[in-house]
Amino acid sequence: QSALTQPASVSGSPGQSITISCTGTSSDVGSYNLVSWYQQHPGKAPKLMIYEVSKRPSGVSNRFSGSKSGNTASLTISGLQAEDEADYYCCSYAGSSTSYVFGTGTKVTVL
């Protein structure tokens, strides 16, 4: 199972919106509405930001939103803030034996 494809880096100025893509296949992203997104600051554990493609856990800012079309999922961060600077990973369920496949990761830089 290959990793999902994400851009290596995305940047934006404070207040702007950015979108991170996550491209998989018909065996993972395309087959299940079970795409999640994680934020990871340096030296820290990943934190769940989006689950089931577009749902936000309690406590996560509504500046974070998710969507999916076909084999590609997307994470949008609106009103970019300095604290959003981190690595972001998508993840898709891929069936019982493979279980989970993660994206390659995207470094978000706030200019």
Add this chain to the structure above:
Amino acid sequence: EVQLVESGGGLVQPGGSLRLSCAASGFTFSSYWMSWVRQAPGKGLEWVANIKQDGSEKYYVDSVKGRFTISRDNAKNSLYLQMNSLRAEDTAVYYCARELELEIDYWGQGTLVTVSS
């Protein structure tokens, strides 16, 4: 509050063995699938293995099949990963993670495993 605390990492020689543990608290451990996910230095996340609530189903990424064994002790609220025949490419931070309805929702802080001579 959900807490997952890993332990057991360290430096081990190639071909050696190590057993990781994860102590869970703040939720009913026996009601959840659990996973191990790893992250090599400077690299991305990779799912390693998971186990069903009662331990009756276990799945592994191809690269660790036959070398790693996941297990759990619900009475002790603990998850384990026995790692044998370790290779340099197994060097990573290993995270214990909780699954909720086919997604990973909580992560521990991780424990570093270094395989080197």
